[in-house]
Amino acid sequence: MRRRIISSLTAFALLTGGVAAIAGTMGNSSAKAAQDASTFKDVPASHWASTAIYSAVEQGYFKGYTDGTFKPGAPVTKAEMASILARLTDQPELQTPEANNFTDVPEWAKSSVSTAIAKGFIHPSSYKGKLDAKAPLSRGEMADWLTQGLCVVNSDYGQALSDVTNTVIPAKEYFTGKLADSQKNAVAVALGTGLMSVANDKTFGVDRTTTRAEVAVLIARYASTSQTKPSDIQGLNELRQVGLTGTNLSVIAPRYQKTSKNKFLDSYDYSKVTDDFFQVRNKNLVTATNYAEVKIRNWIIVNPYTVSSKRSIFYPVFVDEKDSLLRGSYFSFAEFDLNIKDSMTQLQAGSLLQSPSINPLKSPNSKSFLEYSVPHINDFLNSKGTFKVKNPTYWSTGLLHFDKSLTTQVKIVTYDGTDFNVTSN
Template sequence: MKKVMISTMAAAILLAGNMAEPALKAEAGVLDNTISYNGLTFKDVPAAHWAASAIASAVQDGYFKGYTDRTFKPSAPVTKAEMATILGRLTEQPVVTTGNSASFTDIPDWATEGVLAAVEKGFIDPSKYAGKLDAKAALTRGEMAIWLAQGLAAVSPDYKQALSDVTNTVIPAKEYFTGKLPETQKNSVAVAMGTGLMSVGSDKNFGTDRTTTRAEVATLIARYTSVAKKQPDDFKGLQELRAVGLTGTNLNVAAPSYVKWPKERLPESYDYSKITDDFSKVRNKELVTRADYATVKVKNWIVVSPYAKGDQRSIYYPVFMDEGDTALHGSYYSFAEFDMKIKGDSMSQTQAGNLMNSPTIDALQSPKSKAYKEYSLPHTHDITKSRGVFTVNNPHYWGIGLLHFDKSLYPEVELKATDGTVYYLAPN
């Protein structure tokens, strides 16, 4: 696949209409604890500002201008017209379509060329708008994710495929678990998070309806140019999101040493054609249980190592685990999303824990981590009363188990669907 190299050098852009004065020429440096540009300083961008370096680069490359009062206004929102103009100036972003932006009737004259360029380079899809871009409105983070993801899809068909692959994935953002993530933004948010372009805030929300600030845009432009030079498979987080979207589990990314149960370890009379290592074949299917308390389906299965660090850490680690968590025997933690239908008048947590014959796919209880609660995932505590009896007939929650490689502790994973399909794995 041909890689597209994107330059960060662009001509100066007129932002904020008449408010923007001639650009402060950037020369990276620090003066009196304030970012300095050829002797001029931004009074509101101290050297310790989280985006100080990105702002310096953005000004140097001509994406932003300062104000005559020597401020940058890093927290000020960026409008759609302004962001479109910035994206349109990415000089080596491929042109994927030609035409005009005449369908937009609300573009300021100064932004017409920039919006047209952003459309032609794939960032903006006019068909998703009813004739108006709402150009003067502040750009939200949700729409920003869409524009950037569409830009990546224009860069490479592999990114376009990734954008499709995450349709049914689990997104590590609070809005996903609370059902508040707009369906039209879900795939783009997944790609933006999977590539590290964007992330959740301290409240664990992605913040799709929050506005995008000048400081954030300065950072995003630098990140975008870096991401666009890479392949989707260069990002473990995106690999996991795609795997979960396509199969329901990240196992092959997180623990690839688990393989299909060997044929030679089964009786000759066993119908090996029914065994699979493809979780999608049992995902959302009714499973055979040890007891008859409820019907059980597993919607998703997430595996997380508590020991991985840096880029090797699972994108799901912050959702399920607290910093410093460990597990016995070098185990991975296993989190299965259960959908059940209780058959009798009631069912207890203990009975739920006896449904599955696996220490890995365990329905006894939800994770007890602080992180799990902060992300507002459904918890057994929320749907049970005294003595752990479920208060709903169709409980939906995540359970916690262990996946390990110690053969003395039954490391195999076996799920059998009522249609005869057997998901059967063992460590290699």
């Protein structure tokens, strides 16, 4: 299927030396493109996108420049990207697409922009009559366009865009509060599907321009993702579950299930017991001590023993490659909201909830955690270990046990008696 999408693009090439160039048909032109691809002075085999660039040129996506370069870091304009997306023949069209009411699209791109709109990539209603077609396409807009296109391919991608509204996004801007609400959903789905990723500095970079190298990679990724069911993508499933419930527990640790009734006294009201974290998310919790009111925004589980696509999408945020645990435990990370009543020390915070899995005593000290600028308990403590603010919000670290000789039960109770109670079976 990916090959059919790529083949449909062989007639298009991006700007060459500032002038729009159309690639020839396959055959001799393809052979010439392959030769060009092997001699780009600025795309060595070690370049992160070299394989995608060589393939894209061979297939007719791009042409090189007359000086023998590809200029992989050169920006791609919105008009150029619309022209590429318009040629995805396996992308279905909307029955009633929005009208192309843009007044600033150059003549050569008008038809392509209309087609990109019909295929669901571009929503004119999100603009004010002007696409700014000659401007470089930002990564934020790229995320919008690609995820909107996925919604046309499979309506469940549209549901996913809604489900991630309240999720935790594995990008530095999310944790520092610099990711606009209007951008969160598209960025979450772009990351969750693997269409896009964060840079070395851990930022998504919504305002950074999209480069020729990135486009070469993204089109191939889109072709693959559009043929994949959203439910088959673990990272997206995690983001959806966190958005809907506040935790990825059911995805990463499905062995943890509602504690059975026979574990409770006959007099206990079992109707209050739930395995739905949403029922306790952002609710005031019953505490063992009275130093502060406690709420939990999110609870993230990371399995440290898996690799590659089986790893949690949150692994790079919280865990370093060298980190390991004993006796089969998983990492447990909870985001706490505290309302300190008078004063409280870090040790006293640890007495609020007596749980090895969810405890506000300390935050991770991994290099990854610090690089993503995730709120740390130390951000709110003075030199004596006492909280210097009344309402800190930070992430804590704990352990989720599977060894039956340890405490595997996780119990959180709200003031109204709702008992989130799960155990490893």
